[in-house]
Amino acid sequence: MATMEAPLRRRETLDEAVIRFCGDSGDGMQITGSQFTNTAALFGNDISTFPDFPAEIRAPAGTLPGVSGFQIHFSTKDVYTPGDAVDVLVAMNPAALKMNVADLKTGGILIVNVDNFKDTDLRKAQIVQNPLEDHSLDGYRVFGVELTKLTRAALKELGLDAKAMDRCKNFFALGMCYWLYNRSMNATHRWLDDKFKAKPVLAEANKLAMKAGYSYCEATEAFQVSYDIPPARLSPGTYRNISGNTALALGFLTASARSGLPLFQGSYPITPASDILHELSMYKDFGVTTFQAEDEIAAMTSAIGAAYAGSLAITTTSGPGMALKMEAIGLAVMVELPVVICDIQRGGPSTGLPTKTEQADLLQALFGRNSEAPLPVLAPQTPGDCFWIALEAACIATKYMVPVIVLSDGYLANGAEPWRIPASAELPAMPVKFRTDRQGFMPYLRDAETLARPWVKLGTPGLEHRIGGLEKQEGTGNVNYEALNHEHMVRLRAAKVQAVVAEIPDVEAAGDAEGDLLLVGWGSTYGAITAALRTVRERGHRVGHVHLRHLNPLPRNLGEVLKRYRKVVVPEMNLGQLLMVLRAKFLVDAIGLNKVQGKPFKQQEIEAKIEEVLQ
């Protein structure tokens, strides 16, 4: 018997690993990936994740469009990206294998559910030759596992039907990966207990499946090596795992608590922004008002109404919704009310790629309104940074009485990383003053420093006044069509937005402070650029990296920093939008690195561009 003679086992210690779980949208790959992520984070690894799923909720089972994947990079070192290539690929069916195997490193581990490789399964994936038999996978360490059969065998005592048992097979795969990387199953046990509180038998079934997967590796001689990836040295503190959308929600909640302003969210459901609405809807105990509006326009205009009434008002959307909100955002610019607009960018134009990431709304955010309607635009660079961007956006909006756009994207929204939870003392103060004094009150009288007009809570006696979208006279706010007044007001509104530069720290390049090449990025490309920077500098190149969290106004010293390098390269998930801005503003002959595939940059793609430019 196999148990009599335990196979010879080795444990190897590695710095890092990348796993990708892929299967049908119904195979629970997102849950499997999240569970591994959580366990790795709790263990103390640094992590970065990349959930990648189709827009269809359930495309026909087994087909190529139905493939859903979740990639996690966990490490003993700092992690900046989900990883260019994977060490372990778990493929639940032929379609998943076909779509993902190219990213598996040579010699990498491939775990395949062989129960799903019948002729019909291959046909659904449009595969002629069974890849398990045609030697096309010879470059990998292939483990063909009867995942379905073994899961059913493990659960046979529970009295579940076949369908319910098959739903647990992702946990069999998860158990295998836990064995492979010597992880405890405790956190996932806790999660299962909580998730299936009402149906303990399902918690039990998934635990059994996971245990079976773990034991399978232990008992099977094929698995000779397991790996240890020691905890990373993160800066001290209390950590949790956080996604960009959750971080935004918590950031706004924190801004509400710090400012004492009640939070109002007007939103219309849209991928990939809806989770922010789901999240904030849960926090009624913080006095949050969430309003699922009838459309994107009402989402924005209800937020304007709430801001007018004296709330901290936000709206959340993605590209197509952003386009619908634009006229109303222009109104907020005109009436100078604080509203934070979050655009969780996705592939476009039009409906585009709803679940895929892109950064092509930058110019829409900067210039998408009629006439001269500038406003501050901010972009978080990691999932955890979304928390801080939300706070900052709320601070700027209320201090300057201006709508602020936050440009996140699908990759940040759904991706996760360990996040150090800030102590109260680390959170900025957010003093908000409402005007109550009647003496000398005028609705468009401005603060000398910020140029903000006064914010009056509705219901304040003696300060009744009218605002609106028509051009107004400076000071009184009365409707005014005079030529010179209009130009004055246009310039004033622009000057006010420019004054926000006082809040923005000077940029400091990472890497070399001057040299051959400067990488300028914004938003979610931060990780890939940072990782690439490290590698190319190790190769001896003198390269710097500036990552812009503020896209309008731009940091004061940016133009000067650009001049310190021979070349400037701007990697973006669009056709060159920041590039256009930098070239126009600073007359710099910057070079674009542009990718619009609905996928984040690979570190290597950026390295290759640097090498090409420096040749």
Place this chain on the structure above:
Amino acid sequence: MSATLPVLTRKDFQTDQEVRWCPGCGDYAILAAVQSVFPELGVPRERFVVVSGIGCSSRFPYYMNTYGFHTIHGRAPAVATGVKMARPDLEVWVATGDGDALSIGGNHTIHMLRRNVGVKVLLFNNRIYGLTKGQYSPTSERGKKAKSTPFGSVDQPFNVLSLAIGAEATFVARSVDVFQPHLKATLRKAAAHKGAAFLEILQNCNIFNDGAWEILTEKELREDHVIGLEHGQPLLFGKDKDKGIRMNGLNLEVVKLGDGTTEKDLIVHDEKHPNPAYAFLLSRMEAQPGFPTPIGVLRAVEAPRYEDDARAQVDAVIAKRGRGDLEKLLRTGDVWEVK
């Protein structure tokens, strides 16, 4: 009502802004009526918020010395919903027109009504686009010759009240710009309603659609073409109050009193009828030959206000969980310490 409330007058609600509607516009009469009713309501001036969209009627907030917001085309109901959700204690009124509320803003109008947000909507219906200088509107009659329809409009118009009732508005009424006592009385009823109050005001645009409501407003014609709805009163009209309306199967029927037909045969108006089908029937009658146009309150039923329910939900969660603790929330789920 607070005993210390200052006595307000019509003048208190006038602004220093020059009113810029065309001379003879029906909007002046509406403004006058609103400015004379607001002081009677026992509400301090600072608690009124007047929100509008775009169009002639939407200049209204500039002339009301209250809080006011002239927003963008069609969106006033959504802005007002945001205001009301943030501050349920305020009196929020929307001034809008047939184009603003029913064309570009149709979606917001129906959703505000179905939610029963406690906002009063004054829809100035002149059956034409005025501010853009004379295009037909969603309430213009079929065949309307206007700037954009030189050969006549082929659009079927909305029946404004049917639309509001279809959205299950809890208060639906109609008045006419020149019927000042009736208009004021209806404004008072709208003000007293808890929940969304929808008041269509038939208004004359003397520049682009003069006489659109002539048949209802001309002294000689009025009595035979208008029926004033009074809760608990039979549906009677005509110069000599000799005509009435009764049910005939699923339809309404105009009958002449006498020859055995008496007031007892007529419908007794019940604005509180729980079935919106009754009010809907009333809203349809003007389209039929020989029928009068109803004015007054078609429907006034009680229902929970949206903003109250939203607030109650917040209160209930706080009562159950206690006030949210941010420190605790940030540390929700699996957390770990790094030393």
